[in-house]
Amino acid sequence: MRQGKYPFVIGFLIAPLALYGMFVLRPIAAAVQVSMTNWSGLSPNFDFVGLENFSKLLDDDKVWLAAKHHVFLLVTLPVITIALALFFAFLLNMGGGTRGGMMTGVWGSKFYRVVFFLPQVLAVVIVGVIFGRVYAPDGSGVLNRFLGLFGIDAVPFMAEYGLWSILGVLVWQAVGFYVVLFAAGMSSIPAEIYEAAVMDGASRVTIFFRVTIPLLMETVKVAWVYLGILAMDAFALVMVLSIDEGGPDGATTVLPVQIYKSGIRESDYGYASALGVALAVFTIIFAVLSLRGGKRNAVEH
Amino acid sequence: MSNHTDSPSALSRRSVLRRTAAVGLLATPAAGLLSACVGGGTDEPSTSATGQVTAENPLGVSVETPVEVVIFDGGLGTKYATDVHIPSYEKKFPKSKVKFSSTQEVSTTLQPRFASNTPPDMVNNAGSKLMDQGKLVEAQQVADLSDLFAAPSLDIAGKTVGETLIPGTIEQGTFNGKPYVLNYAYTVFGLWYSGKLFKDNGWAAPTTWADFTALLDKMKAKGITPYSYAGANAAYYQYLVILTTAAKIGGADVLKAIDNLEPNAWKSDAVKQAATLWGEIGAKYGDKAHLGLKHTEVQLLQNQYKVGFYPSGSWLENEQSKDTPAGFDYQVAAIPGATASDKLPATGLYAAAGEMYFVASKGGNVQGGKEYLRHMLSKAGAKGFTELTKSLTVVTGAAEGLTLSPGLTSANAALTAAGAANFSFRWDAWYKNLDDECRAATNELMFQGGNADKFCSRMQAAADKTEKKFSR
Numbered sequence: 001m002r003q004g005k006y007p008f009v010i011g012f013l014i015a016p017l018a019l020y021g022m023f024v025l026r027p028i029a030a031a032v033q034v035s036m037t038n039w040s041g042l043s044p045n046f047d048f049v050g051l052e053n054f055s056k057l058l059d060d061d062k063v064w065l066a067a068k069h070h071v072f073l074l075v076t077l078p079v080i081t082i083a084l085a086l087f088f089a090f091l092l093n094m095g096g097g098t099r100g101g102m103m104t105g106v107w108g109s110k111f112y113r114v115v116f117f118l119p120q121v122l123a124v125v126i127v128g129v130i131f132g133r134v135y136a137p138d139g140s141g142v143l144n145r146f147l148g149l150f151g152i153d154a155v156p157f158m159a160e161y162g163l164w165s166i167l168g169v170l171v172w173q174a175v176g177f178y179v180v181l182f183a184a185g186m187s188s189i190p191a192e193i194y195e196a197a198v199m200d201g202a203s204r205v206t207i208f209f210r211v212t213i214p215l216l217m218e219t220v221k222v223a224w225v226y227l228g229i230l231a232m233d234a235f236a237l238v239m240v241l242s243i244d245e246g247g248p249d250g251a252t253t254v255l256p257v258q259i260y261k262s263g264i265r266e267s268d269y270g271y272a273s274a275l276g277v278a279l280a281v282f283t284i285i286f287a288v289l290s291l292r293g294g295k296r297n298a299v300e301h
Numbered sequence: 302m303s304n305h306t307d308s309p310s311a312l313s314r315r316s317v318l319r320r321t322a323a324v325g326l327l328a329t330p331a332a333g334l335l336s337a338c339v340g341g342g343t344d345e346p347s348t349s350a351t352g353q354v355t356a357e358n359p360l361g362v363s364v365e366t367p368v369e370v371v372i373f374d375g376g377l378g379t380k381y382a383t384d385v386h387i388p389s390y391e392k393k394f395p396k397s398k399v400k401f402s403s404t405q406e407v408s409t410t411l412q413p414r415f416a417s418n419t420p421p422d423m424v425n426n427a428g429s430k431l432m433d434q435g436k437l438v439e440a441q442q443v444a445d446l447s448d449l450f451a452a453p454s455l456d457i458a459g460k461t462v463g464e465t466l467i468p469g470t471i472e473q474g475t476f477n478g479k480p481y482v483l484n485y486a487y488t489v490f491g492l493w494y495s496g497k498l499f500k501d502n503g504w505a506a507p508t509t510w511a512d513f514t515a516l517l518d519k520m521k522a523k524g525i526t527p528y529s530y531a532g533a534n535a536a537y538y539q540y541l542v543i544l545t546t547a548a549k550i551g552g553a554d555v556l557k558a559i560d561n562l563e564p565n566a567w568k569s570d571a572v573k574q575a576a577t578l579w580g581e582i583g584a585k586y587g588d589k590a591h592l593g594l595k596h597t598e599v600q601l602l603q604n605q606y607k608v609g610f611y612p613s614g615s616w617l618e619n620e621q622s623k624d625t626p627a628g629f630d631y632q633v634a635a636i637p638g639a640t641a642s643d644k645l646p647a648t649g650l651y652a653a654a655g656e657m658y659f660v661a662s663k664g665g666n667v668q669g670g671k672e673y674l675r676h677m678l679s680k681a682g683a684k685g686f687t688e689l690t691k692s693l694t695v696v697t698g699a700a701e702g703l704t705l706s707p708g709l710t711s712a713n714a715a716l717t718a719a720g721a722a723n724f725s726f727r728w729d730a731w732y733k734n735l736d737d738e739c740r741a742a743t744n745e746l747m748f749q750g751g752n753a754d755k756f757c758s759r760m761q762a763a764a765d766k767t768e769k770k771f772s773r
Contacts, residue, residue, distance in 0.1 A: 042415045042432065043440035137593035158533075159592045159748070243533045243593055248749060249741040264408050266733045267433035 028280075035273035042267055053274035063275065066246075066255045067282075069163060073170070073231035073254075074286065078224045081171050085178030085223070086216070088116060090208050092179065093186045094194070113183070116176040124173070128240030131169045135241070158243050162252035166237055174230060178223050185219040186212060225290050232283045235260070255279045349667040359452040360668045360675065367398040368669035369421040371411065373428045374403040376620050377486070377656070377690045385685030389455075389676040397669065406430045415442050420661035422670035426482075427656055429534075434482060434657055435731045435770060443481040444662040449671040450480060455679035462678050470695040473654045473725065476771055483674050484654030485686075487693040488614040489633060489712040490541055491650060496630030496707065498606055506634035508647045510578065513637040517586045520609040527609040528582055531599040532592035532748055536740035537729065539579075539747060542612045544726060545636050545651045546575035552644035553724035559764075560728045561772045567760040576746060576753035578639055583747030592748040604629060614655070618708030619691040631708035633715055648718040653725035654695045731771045738763040 035053055039046035057063055092109040106112075119127065134142040135157040144154040157165045189212070197207050213220075235256035238246055245261070246253030255275060263272030350363035358364070368390070372382045387399045402421075404410040408430045414420050415432075420442065426432055437443050450463035450471060457465050467487060474482030492506075499505065502523070507513040517527035530539045547555050551571025558566035566572075591599055600617070602608045604624050611617075618631045625631070638647035658677070660670035676682050683699035686692070691706055693699075693713070705713065716723070729736045742759050745751035 040433075040436045040440050041412050042437050043442055044416060044418055045440065135593075137590035138588075154590055156590055156593055159589070244536060244740055244744065245534075247741055248532065248592060248744050261737065264412075264430065265433070265737070267412075267436040 031273045031276055034270055035277045037270045038268075039270045040267045041263065041269035046270070049270065053271045054278070056271060057274055057278060060258075062250050062253060062258055063255070063278075065250045066253045066258050069252070069254055070232060070282070072163060073167065073234065074228055076167055077170055077174070077231045078227040080167075081174045081178060081227055082220055082223055084171065084175050085182050086208075086213070086220070088112075088175070088179045089182035089186060090212060093183055094204070094207070094212075113180070116179045118176065119173045120176040122173070124236040125240055127169060127173055128237050131165075132241055135165055158241060158252075159248055162242055162248070166234065166241060166252055169237055169241070170230065170234060174227065178227075181219060181223060182216060185216045189215050221290065225287050228286050228290060229283060232279065232286070255282075349663075349665060351668055360448060360672050362394065362668045362672045363397075363666065364394050365396045366666045366669060367400050368423065368666045368673055369400040369402075369664070370423040370670075370673055371407075371421045371425065372401070372403045373407055373425045373431075374405050375428050376616055377692065379403045381686045381689045384689065386673065386677050386682050389679065389682055390673055393676070394672075399673070408432045415440075415661070418663050420664050422664035422666045423658065423660050423673050425656070425658050431657070433733050434659070435476065435733075437659075438476045438481050439770060442662055444660040444664075444667050444670070446474070446480045446483065446660065446671065446674070449483075449674055452675060455675055455682075457680050462675055465678065465680075465696055467654070467695045467697055469723075469725075470654045472773070473727070474657070474659075475773070481659060483658045483678075483695075484656060485658050485677060485694055486616075486654070486656040486690075487652070487695050488616065488655045489650060489652045489693075489716055490538075490545070490612070490614045491633040491635050491712075491715060492542075492610040493603075493613050493617055493631060493633050493708075494610050495603070495606065496632040496711075497628050498609070499632070500630075506632070507637045508635075509638050510640070514582075517582070517609070521586060525609050526588045526591070526602070526607060527586040529588060529591045529599050529602070529608045529610075530612055530747075531594045531596040532744045533595045535596035535599075536743045537736065538596075538612045538614075540739045540743040541651060542636060543575050543579045543743065543746075544572070545649075546578060546639050547571040548651075548724050549636070549643045549645045549647070549649050550574055550639050556724060556726040557773065560726055560731070562728075562764050562767060562769045565761060567764055568757045573753050573757050575639065576756045580746045580751065580753055580756070584750070587747060589748055592744060600624070610634075615709065615712040616692060618706055622691075631706075632711045633708065635715055635719065645722050645724075646719075648715070648720075649722035649724070650715055650719040651725055652716060652719065652723040727771070727773060732767050735760075735763055735767060 034046075036048060036050055037046040038049050038052075092105045092113055094105065122130075133140075136142075136144065137156040137159060138154055139145055139148055141154070141157075143157065147153075147155060155161070193211060193215075194207065197211050202210065233256060234254050238252055238254055238257050239260070242252040246257040256279070259272045259275045259279070262268045262275065350366035351361050352358060352363040354361040370382065370387075372379045382403075383401060387401060390399050391397065400421075405428065407424070407426055407428055411420065411424060412432060415437070426434055426437075434443075450461065450466075452462055454460050454462050454465050463471060470484060470487075471480050473484045474480050476482075494506070502519070504516055504519065507516050520527035530536070530542075544556060544559070547569075548571070551569060555566075555569055555571045558569065559572075594602075599608060599611065600613075600621050601624055603611045604621060604626060615633070618625075621631075635648050635650050658674060660667060660674065664670060677686070678696055680696060680699050683694040683696035684703065686694050687700050687703060691709055693709065700713075729739070739760060742751070742756050746753070746756045
């Protein structure tokens with residue numbers, strides 16, 4: 001039995017590993033290598049240019065602008081989404097106060113759960129098109145029609161508050177998933193802890209900050225990484241919603257949009273790959289830092 | 302990076318790999334990976350089928366080899382190919398088949414096929430996802446069309462294909478001295494308006510700048526947005542207008558200098574004056590909300606008589622045919638003269654052959670691809686195209702005897718009035734990065750409180766950073 005163990009394990013692993021190597025590792029390796037060439041994507045020929053693409057990248061204003069936008073999204077998107085999701089999840093699970101010593105959700109919480117989750121099942125492009133109408137800069141836009149009722153002049157959302165507008169859509173779409181995630185986390189917290197807290201006379205606010213959040217910390221950290229990765233992307237929304245694909249004048253651009261522009265539009269796949277490699281490195285650094293960041297002081301229950 | 306356009310790439314793939322390994326940054330097995338991914342095909346030109354050259358078959362097409370064509374499925378549709386050009390080709394070569402396909406995303410569909418050296422024979426490179434034509438030529442993926450233009454026309458007796466074309470057509474598709482691309486549709490650019498709106502109000506198309514602004518004032522008084530374009534995705538309609546004015550002020554050489562990336566071409570007085578004039582129009586008569594609109598939205602507003610002038614090309618009428626109310630009566634006006642000392646007359650027009658068609662140099666039936674273009678350029682082929690798409694072609698006189706729509710009639714009249722004073726530029730197709738920059742600069746100028754100095758200096762900075770590849 002013992003002798004046959006390794007061939008047995010290897011036999012099972014070889015197919016998935018081969019597929020993983022073929023369709024994940026090999027393209028990644030190829031992208032790294034293309035990033036050191038001047039390949040145009042339009043012929044099999046290319047020259048090896050070393051790190052030229054990477055030095056060009058450092059001089060590209062649009063890339064720095066995009067990086068700045070990623071930092072903005074990295075900070076705001078997780079904070080706002082997690083805060084809202086925690087709040088909603090708390091209301092759904094225990095916002096209704098106590099009944100017979102048990103925490104219950106607000107009235108109609110089952111219905112709200114569906115409503116919150118709905119945006120999550122919509123395709124991003126559809127969300128983009130819908131919000132295109134919501135943000136429309138003239139009276140035909142949902143928001144501007146609403147503002148018009150109060151005599152407020154039409155606000156050019158995408159022209160002047162592009163990044164905030166896109167952040168709004170990202171939050172709107174993401175919140176539902178994290179509500180469900182946190183709600184599941186909350187329901188796994190033993191009821192006795194809450195009972196004890198209620199008996200000690202803790203208010204709902206105190207329970208939320210002193211009991212729920214500390215016990216959910218691990219889930220929140222995972223959510224933080226997921227949302228951070230979402231903040232590194234935002235490609236489809238920017239392409240569909242923004243003015244001039246990442247404009248006006250780069251005001252909403254993100255790295256994936258720059259990759260698209262230099263690869264598909266300008267046929268500079270070498271440079272596009274270099275941008276892709278840079279983005280991958282940023283994302284990995286972010287994931288490692290945020291997962292490392294809070295390993296300590298986890299509260300167990 | 303050096304200029305590869307006319308010389309084969311200095312490095313063969315083998316030597317690239319050898320150097321790659323020598324540099325030591327990449328391990329040899331990894332280099333094998335790279336070649337597996339990037340270069341599916343080989344460097345040697347694939348052998349393309351040919352046949353006997355005869356008077357009936359001047360391009361030496363192999364009569365039995367199928368020819369593959371890919372048409373962009375956009376505003377012009379694909380009916381002109383399936384109903385006119387393909388039957389024409391198959392009638393002439395009954396043993397050959399035209400393998401037809403269409404796509405809305407040219408680059409996504411075809412880029413991998415060029416990368417693996419197995420391209421289709423004839424490609425209609427168009428749409429917002431078109432391939433960078435300059436880069437394609439540079440990568441030697443495009444066949445030289447000299448023999449096509451020297452061949453006799455299919456149905457215009459006694460003339461070569463080249464002689465049947467509107468002057469400037471071949472030049473429009475020439476890269477560094479050789480014709481590589483056929484620009485098939487002839488497009489007139491100008492300010493489009495509703496004939497009905499103008500008639501009802503007793504307005505006339507302006508020819509001087511003073512008349513123009515006076516008319517815009519009248520429109521504004523009526524509650525119409527006098528002048529608009531779509532900032533969200535169609536800023537290039539507006540930079541075309543700005544540069545048209547620049548050409549009128551300083552002559553067509555202003556545009557040539559820009560194309561050739563000459564030092565300070567974007568900072569010439571003519572460009573600066575034009576940008577100043579149009580920046581004022583944007584600030585005074587534009588609607589800031591339109592920065593966030595797409596071209597279809599602004600065009601719809603014009604159809605609802607809420608926008609006065611709209612800059613566009615002669616495809617506009619066909620594009621809007623579903624939304625245009627009865628009696629709207631599309632008309633086009635040349636962009637008004639700018640100053641009293643303009644070098645070109647006020648009737649001068651940006652008119653150019655557009656809509657690119659090219660033959661892939663590494664396809665399986667290069668001569669067949671060229672023959673297909675010869676069928677497109679026959680009088681019958683061109684006439685069928687105009688009938689089905691309401692667009693003129695570059696074949697002289699092919700629209701004779703057709704009943705043209707109001708917009709096309711007006712475009713034709715504008716073209717006649719312009720005479721020799723028509724001009725165009727090429728930089729937007731040659732250098733896509735400048736196109737991107739100019740869209741942003743134009744939106745800044747027209748909508749976001751920019752000024753002419755900023756416009757000129759940021760365009761000049763972008764041009765200075767661009768490596769020169771083409772000239773005319």
